[in-house]
Amino acid sequence: MARVRARVIALTRMTPPNGTGLSHWSTRELAKYLKRTEDITVSWHYIARIWREGNLKPHRSDTFKIxxxxxxxxxxxxxxxLYLDPPGGAVVLSIDEKTQVQALDRTQPVLPVAFAATDKRTHDYARHGTTNLFAALDVGIGEVIGECEPNRNGATFLAFLKRR
Structure with missing residues (x-):
């Protein structure tokens, strides 16, 4: 069974072949493919167990850019x-800004969690304008510093830096 397990993992980590019409494997499609092309008969439950044990999630995708x-x-x-060995006496901050953050609020309060149910919230919301979030991470102590400002310009950003 180790050979079958290794084959399931190998196929899971590859894009399904052309002609299958699949963007990624499902447990059922992989089980059918193994039976049809390699004469390996396994249940989709077995494949799901291998995926759980290996923390494999072929249905999830992410992006990257080189x-x-x-x-x-x-x-x-x-x-x-700079982060690992800052110059003597230096404070190293990692700074980012998130401009035009929408200040949203639900039109109704969130209903609490009940037994065997999740919390419930309305699908609609009220807009309260926008704000500008300035945030910094003091890498030496792991502290995150954040402030919301009504406008974004060089003077406001510089004032935020000087307060740190």
Whole structure:
């Protein structure tokens, strides 16, 4: 069974072959494919167990982007070096801004969790304008600092930095 298990894992980690019409494997489709192409008969329950044990989730996807900057690796090393070994007396902050954050509120209060049920919330919401979130992470102590400001300009951002 170790050979079958290894084959299930290998196929799960690959895109289904052309002609199957699949973007990713399901347990049932993989079981059918193994029987049809490799004469391996396993239940979809067995495949699901292998996926659970291996924390494999072929139905989930994520994105990534590789930089085309030839100096990217050097730049990353410089930034990581700042975090791992900052210059003497320096405070290293990781700063980001999230502008035009919508201030939303539900039109009705959230209903509490009941036995065998999740909390319930309305699908609609009221808009209360926008705000600008400035946030910083003090990497030395792991503290996150955040403030909302009504506007975003250089003076406001600089004032946020100076307060830290």
């Amino acid at each position: 930089s085309k900057d030839l100096a990217f690796a050097r730049k990353v090393a410089d930034v990581i070096g």
